[in-house]
Amino acid sequence: MAYTIFKSINVLNPRTNFDEKSNVVIENNKIISISKKINLETLTNQKSVTIYDGNGLTISPGLMDMRVNLGKTENLKLTQKVALENGITSIVILPNQTPKLNNPSIIDHIYKQSENTILPKVNVYGAATKDDAGLEMSELGLMSEMGAVGFTNGNKSIKNSLVMRRLMSYAKMINRPIIQHAEDQDLSGLNQASTTSIRGEMNEGEISTRLGLIGIPSCAEVIMIERDIRLAELTGVHYHVAHVSTREAIDVIRQAKKKGLNITCDTAPPYFLLNENVLLNYDTSFKISPPLRTEDDRMAVIEGIQDGTIDAIASDHRARSKDTKVQPFSAASIGAAGIETLFSLTLELVHKKLINLNKAISLISLNPSKILKIKEPTLELHEDATFIIFDDKFKSTINQKDLMFSPTPFEGRSIKGHILATFIRGNPSHLNNLLRKRVLNEF
């Protein structure tokens, strides 16, 4: 029998809203005790016991990142490893990778490739349509049997209204959500028929006018959501909007939720921490989709997080090579890395006293699990010991040189919060030296 004990550690459990100093005992792969008092003597008689001083540290369930662009399937292992080091014990990958995740065998393949008892769990969204034009339904049922947790066209909108209606109807039947990147492609100039000379590059407004870049109007987001909500109402599907970025979109989702529709949404750190003003020197690490919006939109995203309209925060990780980013803005690739900064940037909302710690953790663990009906880790008796240890006061600075993936839109930002360990089913898969130094007594 092997025991791991965290003494006097702050225990967070978003499911029960528990937030107290306690002692946590893990036996092999299960949590066997969370209590104020601990009988160390009976335990220390056991053969293998590791006791950590948990003072000033926090233990919480492992995190989930519900929106990860892998790029290529070759990146799978590396992404799992980096996720692990950043407290993420479960990721969901988008289907528009190379190769595309649009059939049951490739989905089965990804699950088999990623299966590893000590690495984060990989979940998969299936491509909603077989073709790039978004006109033919994929084998949603078969992919779902292979474990696809939802269906989406990734970074492209499902544009055709009839196709969307059918997808929603079918997804409802097999009890899976439809995840939408909400953007009217015609309005933002991203329609395949458009020439490059009118392709939207950033939010439309004063800044795009000054820079001479082509604007994507903010209504391109809400127009798509409003249509989808009508179709969701018609079909009864669970509709999830990915990375919402505008005040109008959040207002519309808030109203739809009030009406009792089965609608959820997420956002990503750039949308609650940055606005379009950072683009003034054409820095392509800020070229993301949806584009960075105005300060008012940023405030609306924070309000949406606070009042629960926004259910989850995802990294929207989309790593890009330097070669594709050191380009004129129009020619540069779209997307930024995020998996390594998801935790600390979400914590910024806590440090700014906008939400409490339990709420922050629930946005990146419990809530995404609920949305996708994936069993989440929880800090309760007899549950799997899948959790993270962090220091929410630990100060550092985001530096591209220290990161595995590029580009970060947060270069040079001061952050507070650091993952010291990630345990997966009792296994200390990631253990930082700062935690090793806290061992009180090891047998």
Added chain:
Amino acid sequence: MNKIFKNHKSTSSSPVNLLSSHLLAIEGMQKYEIEGLLDRANYFANLDRHSDTKKLSGYVVLNVFFENSTRTRVSFELAARRLGAEVINISLINSSIKKGESLLDTASTLNAMRPDLLIVRHPHSGAPHLFADYLNCSIINAGDGRHEHPTQALLDALTIKRRIGHLEGLKISICGDIANSRVARSNIHLLNIMGAEVRCVAPSTLMPLNLEKLGVKCFYNMEEGIRDADVVMLLRLQNERMSGTENPSEREYFKFFGLDETKLSLANSNAVIMHPGPMNRGVEIASALADDTNRSLIKTQVEMGVAVRMSIIESLIHTKTKSLEK
């Protein structure tokens, strides 16, 4: 030529100390920099074409054009040659892209040949900024996408100054395809810095959002927009940057936004006409007006281009040299 040319003798005979060794945009420039460059350009404009200005002998200027250009390229070339610099013209329209070389690789290859100045025209907004970030020679933006064309704004300003004598307080109407125009953006910033009243006239589909925040009044009716104007600047319809839904037809455009005698009669009786070229006769401007030497400064603009670019090249190299001495 006319009287004002003679009255406007410049006393400036030295290059300007600029804040940056690049000229990427008018936005952010100081008034004294613009005044200095214009005074120096005016001095060059007044010089006899054959007088010795070859101060930059031994300097190398690369004229790198990623987009078609005749007048701007030739104008820069003449300016550099009159200053005695070596000029190499490089046309890279699609060529490096076709070979798969990245823009930055192309630029650093050129930079490795150690030019003193790189003049860049590129179809993408912000491309010269990228060059300036990664290369160590001075960069002049000769037009980047829809962003800015700073040397055009400076030559326009010199043209107006030499004709009217000043910029401050003038009512200047910029008319046409504002959305796709780098000339418009540079002129808006420059004329605002110099204290002119700037108006923009365009069909709503070619007026970029929130343009008024750049300090201009927006008009969708040309008669209103050019009323009492001292200067009417016309812009070319940039069909190559449009998708077909901006403008119904050229004849409809001419009816509402083309400059003809009737519309011009609403402007100040001495109003002058300008156009950065190339013009579409019968679209932006009635052909006869374009050729009216009393009203149209279009040819003067081209002439002033050389003087302004001499002033800019000289001052940038002067600024760069001074910064290296430190």
